[in-house]
Amino acid sequence: MAADELQQLNGVGPSLAGRLNGLGIHTVSDLLFHLPLRYEDRTRLSAMGSLSAGETAQIEGEVEHAAVIPGRRPSLLVMLSDGTGRLSLRFFHFRAHQRQQLARGARLRCFGEVRAGFRGLEMVHPSYLRLGPDEQKPLADRLSPIYPTTEGLGQGTWIKLTDQALNRLRKEQLTLRELLPESMLQDLRLPGLTAALHTIHRPPPDADVHALVQRTHPAQHRLAMEELLAHNLSMRLLHQRQRQRQARALEQVSTIEAQFLQGLPFALTGAQQRVVAELHRDMTRTHPMLRLVHGDVGSGKTVVAALAALRAVGNGQQVAIVAPTEILAEQHLRVFSDWFAPLDLKPIWLSGKVTGKARTEALAAIAGGAGVVIGTHALMQDSVAFKNLSLVIVDEQHRFGVDQRMALLRKGQDGNTRPHQLIMTATPIPRTLAMTAYAGLEVSVIDELPAGRKPVKTAAIASERRETVSERVAAACQQGRQAYWVCTLIEESDSVQAKAAEEVASDLSRRLSQLRVGLVHGRLKAPEKQAVMDAFKAGVIDLLVATTVIEVGVDVPNASLMIIENAERLGLSQLHQLRGRVGRGAAESSCVLLFTSPIGKIARQRLDIMRHSNDGFEIAEKDLELRGPGEVLGTRQTGMLQFRVADLVRDAHLLQRIPPVAEDLLAHHPAQVQALIRRWVGDAAQFAGV
Ligand code: ADP
Numbered sequence: 001m002a003a004d005e006l007q008q009l010n011g012v013g014p015s016l017a018g019r020l021n022g023l024g025i026h027t028v029s030d031l032l033f034h035l036p037l038r039y040e041d042r043t044r045l046s047a048m049g050s051l052s053a054g055e056t057a058q059i060e061g062e063v064e065h066a067a068v069i070p071g072r073r074p075s076l077l078v079m080l081s082d083g084t085g086r087l088s089l090r091f092f093h094f095r096a097h098q099r100q101q102l103a104r105g106a107r108l109r110c111f112g113e114v115r116a117g118f119r120g121l122e123m124v125h126p127s128y129l130r131l132g133p134d135e136q137k138p139l140a141d142r143l144s145p146i147y148p149t150t151e152g153l154g155q156g157t158w159i160k161l162t163d164q165a166l167n168r169l170r171k172e173q174l175t176l177r178e179l180l181p182e183s184m185l186q187d188l189r190l191p192g193l194t195a196a197l198h199t200i201h202r203p204p205p206d207a208d209v210h211a212l213v214q215r216t217h218p219a220q221h222r223l224a225m226e227e228l229l230a231h232n233l234s235m236r237l238l239h240q241r242q243r244q245r246q247a248r249a250l251e252q253v254s255t256i257e258a259q260f261l262q263g264l265p266f267a268l269t270g271a272q273q274r275v276v277a278e279l280h281r282d283m284t285r286t287h288p289m290l291r292l293v294h295g296d297v298g299s300g301k302t303v304v305a306a307l308a309a310l311r312a313v314g315n316g317q318q319v320a321i322v323a324p325t326e327i328l329a330e331q332h333l334r335v336f337s338d339w340f341a342p343l344d345l346k347p348i349w350l351s352g353k354v355t356g357k358a359r360t361e362a363l364a365a366i367a368g369g370a371g372v373v374i375g376t377h378a379l380m381q382d383s384v385a386f387k388n389l390s391l392v393i394v395d396e397q398h399r400f401g402v403d404q405r406m407a408l409l410r411k412g413q414d415g416n417t418r419p420h421q422l423i424m425t426a427t428p429i430p431r432t433l434a435m436t437a438y439a440g441l442e443v444s445v446i447d448e449l450p451a452g453r454k455p456v457k458t459a460a461i462a463s464e465r466r467e468t469v470s471e472r473v474a475a476a477c478q479q480g481r482q483a484y485w486v487c488t489l490i491e492e493s494d495s496v497q498a499k500a501a502e503e504v505a506s507d508l509s510r511r512l513s514q515l516r517v518g519l520v521h522g523r524l525k526a527p528e529k530q531a532v533m534d535a536f537k538a539g540v541i542d543l544l545v546a547t548t549v550i551e552v553g554v555d556v557p558n559a560s561l562m563i564i565e566n567a568e569r570l571g572l573s574q575l576h577q578l579r580g581r582v583g584r585g586a587a588e589s590s591c592v593l594l595f596t597s598p599i600g601k602i603a604r605q606r607l608d609i610m611r612h613s614n615d616g617f618e619i620a621e622k623d624l625e626l627r628g629p630g631e632v633l634g635t636r637q638t639g640m641l642q643f644r645v646a647d648l649v650r651d652a653h654l655l656q657r658i659p660p661v662a663e664d665l666l667a668h669h670p671a672q673v674q675a676l677i678r679r680w681v682g683d684a685a686q687f688a689g690v
């Protein structure tokens with residue numbers, strides 16, 4: 001494989017090879033998969049008069065005026081004109097000879113991003129070329145690729161390297177295996193691997209420039225497809241391997257299950273019963289369960305998780321329940337503590353905030369075999385050891401990295417035996433993500449809301465009309481209804497949020513003196529919080545002013561009105577979660593989204609979606625379109641979602657093609673599967689132990 005060695009290339013010595021290795025590039029073939037991040041279009045000139053801020057453009061014109069603007073950081077300001085308009089160039093770093101070059105009368109061709117400056121449009125530090133008085137320099141005939149890079153490795157280096165790699169490919173000194181099935185390429189009319197790589201690295205002059213820049217060119221689709229397939233396969237394989245391990249068969253049906261069900265103030269919905277049965281069936285097997293439970297806000301996932309937990313405990317085994325945030329985990333703690341108290345079962349709590357003696361005690365209880373353990377990622381730390389962990393319940397697992405989930409699983413590892421896994425998604429995951437992040441899990445859907453839930457009528461109202469809104473709230477409360485007034489701030493800090501909520505509460509109770517106004521926020525101690533919530537539940541409080549702490553878990557069926565302040569600042573899933581707190585009782589419910597103008601286009605779209613839909617799945621899909629997957633997932637570092645070419649939004653229409661191909665490859669072409677994973681995901685053996 002000497003031909004594939006990096007140091008075979010001109011200009012690559014041990015030092016550059018070492019740096020490339022650091023970027024995961026070990027061979028000449030790897031270089032070919034180091035793909036341009038974007039393209040610069042220097043194939044055309046734009047008229048200055050037609051430019052607008054934010055676009056990247058190439059322009060040509062004559063210097064009308066150039067001057068050094070004095071100041072703490074002197075800058076060189078060059079005014080350029082092309083007859084259709086003017087634009088200034090601004091340089092913060094410049095040399096004397098540059099000043100001479102850019103003097104009045106000079107002709108320049110510039111490329112850069114157009115920004116709105118003090119005196120109209122400008123480009124800051126554009127790349128530029130000086131032209132002779134009558135010089136006609138041809139424009140580039142093709143797009144210029146821009147490679148992702150690190151400091152000290154210029155674009156010129158990447159061009160030289162990829163040029164050589166492409167040459168070897170062309171001369172067949174290097175061969176790359178075609179890993180996509182022929183039938184897929186034909187069905188989707190996609191080019192072969194070699195052709196696609198040539199197009200992407202060096203788009204030919206006649207290539208569809210627009211498609212390439214938008215990343216919708218068939219060559220890009222082809223690579224995106226391959227990348228998505230590789231990620232899908234790697235997740236499937238990981239889960240498949242786990243499923244082949246042994247697990248404790250949790251067969252004993254203890255009386256605590258029936259006792260728990262009898263104590264509930266409601267009967268399970270049909271969907272809940274079905275899902276619980278699926279979980280219990282999986283858990284009686286001698287291989288680990290790997291099941292995702294999916295359901296809209298308020299569909300009642302928690303009670304389902306509780307029944308799975310009781311099955312483990314009834315078999316003398318431990319269950320760990322983890323959630324990605326303190327507040328979500330705390331909510332589980334509260335609910336489970338209430339539910340399990342009559343069963344003489346007290347959950348152990350562990351989060352980052354538990355320290356000192358409390359932590360020592362918690363760790364001792366966990367090591368000693370306490371049945372139910374609830375917490376945050378603190379449970380995944382090395383210092384936490386279980387006695388016999390047989391079930392892991394992960395809420396919103398997409399917010400955890402794969403490696404974090406694996407760390408928790410290892411705590412239940414015993415020889416070849418692994419814990420059962422139940423994964424819950426509180427935010428409905430868009431189908432597109434389900435196909436990647438959750439590939440290879442078995443899925444149960446709670447597709448029925450508890451009886452009596454009604455769609456919530458939603459309106460968006462400008463905050464200038466606050467008074468009218470609050471009067472309507474007062475009127476409704478006097479008819480016996482109850483309402484939430486949710487205060488939101490961008491600041492994460494509990495204290496700032498609490499203060500804002502306090503102000504709103506005192507303002508509202510002054511103006512609506514006929515109402516009993518309560519206040520709840522994250523700064524209250526747990527018993528205080530509980531007292532307020534109990535009073536609201538008992539109907540002693542009409543209007544509850546709250547921060548977003550009520551986003552999770554609060555359940556007061558008589559509350560049928562919700563006002564959300566600064567709704568324009570919240571994401572769709574958060575709005576949907578909040579709104580899910582009403583619409584649970586007999587009365588028709590409404591939600592008012594108060595917004596403060598001016599409001600951006602995307603924020604406006606979000607409010608519109610909320611007004612028109614009550615369907616969590618639909619809302620989640622729109623959310624993905626508006627924000628992109630990184631944001632929806634709450635983290636960009638979830639390794640499996642960092643793609644080199646693929647984009648889950650743009651390529652959503654390709655995703656449905658992937659599962660059948662993945663299944664076929666796994667069943668019939670295991671070697672190809674390994675090659676795909678090696679090419680796109682890296683070392684497939686990284687989670688081999690789990
Ligand atoms: P989510 O699926 O959003 O996590 P929860 O588990 O928090 O939903 O349930 C929402 C609320 O509905 C809770 O207060 C819960 O007690 C209640 N609930 C759950 N199942 C039922 C049911 N079958 N009938 C009535 N209420 C239910």
Ligand code: MG
Pocket residue numbers: 301302426
């Ligand atoms: Mg929940």
